[in-house]
Amino acid sequence: MDVLLIKDEKVEEHPAGELAALLGREDGLIWVDIPSCDVEALHALSEVFGFHPMAIRDCKERNRVPKVHAYPDHVFVVLHTPERGKRGHVHYIELDQFIGRNYLVTVHGPINPAVDPEVALRETRAVLARIQTGRLRPTTPFELSYAIVSTLIRQQEAYVETVTSDVWRLEQRVTGGDVGDPEEFLNELFRARHGLLAVRTMGALGGAIYGRMANLARVSPEGRRLVVDIADQFDRIRSLADGEREYLQGVMEFYQTFLTIKAALVGQAQNAEVKRLTEASYTQNEEIKKISAWAAIFFAPTFVGTVYGMNFDHMPELHWVVGYPLALALMVLSSTVLYRVFKRRGWL
Known part of the structure; x- marks a missing residue:
């Protein structure tokens, strides 16, 4: 003090x-x-x-x-x-x-x-x-x-x-x-x-x-x-x-x-990137649809050919005179039907 x-x-x-x-x-x-x-x-x-x-x-x-x-x-x-x-x-x-x-x-x-x-x-x-x-x-x-x-x-x-x-x-x-x-x-x-x-x-x-x-x-x-x-x-x-x-x-x-x-700019950039990824995903899905459709179309004749290509003795169609043309017709018909179905749905 x-x-x-x-x-x-x-x-x-x-x-x-x-x-x-x-x-x-x-x-x-x-x-x-x-x-x-x-x-x-x-x-x-x-x-x-x-x-x-x-x-x-x-x-x-x-x-x-x-x-x-x-x-x-x-x-x-x-x-x-x-x-x-x-x-x-x-x-x-x-x-x-x-x-x-x-x-x-x-x-x-x-x-x-x-x-x-x-x-x-x-x-x-x-x-x-x-x-x-x-x-x-x-x-x-x-x-x-x-x-x-x-x-x-x-x-x-x-x-x-x-x-x-x-x-x-x-x-x-x-x-x-x-x-x-x-x-x-x-x-x-x-x-x-x-x-x-x-x-x-x-x-x-x-x-x-x-x-x-x-x-x-x-x-x-x-x-x-x-x-x-x-x-x-x-x-x-x-x-x-x-x-x-x-x-x-x-x-x-x-x-x-x-x-x-x-x-806002970052949000716009993110939105643009999301849009790009969405479009890419959509395009990829469309390609997958096409691939899947064509795979199904080619699977039908392959399936028919596989069945008739087994050559078992007791196959009823084995000795048909029209068996071969009929098998070909079945292959074409199944492929055509699948093609029209996928085309109508927009997959092709």
């Missing part, structure tokens, strides 16, 4: 034990930055500052949505900023603030173990560096909070810029016809969409929170001006994310149209 006293364009570091005495002073701005809610931090929040138990619980636990609570002597605010994880996952980095009369307490909420703890301190470290180098001279808690939240919003804008570069790259792959594995490409499209939706939600909810803060009676006119500006910045983030999301939607619709046309 870092206890800082900002006065006369200087930053003084103090031990946590002097926090109660510092709160009674009127000659500076007190900034308490808490990287995590350990025992010392919880003692300061509950015993020294006397914050509401529900607000302290919100600092200990992860909050899924931003929020604001107005108390008689301070305002409690919960915000999020995005951090990109593996395979497009969006980590919500939480920043809690207690904005009081002469103090600002910033608490960095619990983060996913997969995220570097230094990421949570990114905004407050950047603002502290500006104060130490003299580039920023806050005199009120709202001015200090304004600087921190503005840095947080710039991080959201940088995240939108990163996702936008991904969207442009995906569009180039679609228009260039080089999408690679369609399943993986669809995953990339939806990961980009998820990132834009996440930062869009952060901007929209942040703008709603600061819009409510602007109507609080306990906020000074100067503080209200800063709060309104923060609300406008959040609205700009929401508009940026919406614009890029619509652009990405166009890319997705273009790819969907490409897949539909490609599927």
Whole structure:
């Protein structure tokens, strides 16, 4: 826990034990930055500052949505900023603030173990560096909070810029016809969409929170001006994310149209191939019919010739004078009858 006293364009570091005495002073701005809610931090929040138990619980636990609570002597605010994880996952980095009369307490909420703890301190470290180098001279808690939240919003804008570069790259792959594995490409499209939706939600909810803060009676006119500006910045983030999301939607619709046309062409090719195979099968069946018909026609005289060619002694037709002509006539008649039958059925 870092206890800082900002006065006369200087930053003084103090031990946590002097926090109660510092709160009674009127000659500076007190900034308490808490990287995590350990025992010392919880003692300061509950015993020294006397914050509401529900607000302290919100600092200990992860909050899924931003929020604001107005108390008689301070305002409690919960915000999020995005951090990109593996395979497009969006980590919500939480920043809690207690904005009081002469103090600002910033608490960095619990983060996913997969995220570097230094990421949570990114905004407050950047603002502290500006104060130490003299580039920023806050005199009120709202001015200090304004600087921190503005840095947080710039991080959201940088995240939108990163996702936008991904969207442009995906569009180039679609228009260039080089999408690679369609399943993986669809995953990339939806990961980009998820990132834009996440930062869009952060901007929209942040703008709603600061819009409510602007109507609080306990906020000074100067503080209200800063709060309104923060609300406008959040609205700009929401508009940026919406614009890029619509652009990405166009890319997705273009790819969907490409897949539909490609599927139609493949279907036409398959239909043509099926038609060709069907025609080939029909032609083959017709040839088989002809072969079968001619086989049956030639089988009849062969059968008759086979029967009369056995030459058994007791065949009644063996000594007929008209036996040979009759056998020939039977062969011709049977072949003719079969030919006419097959011809009538269209097999020949």
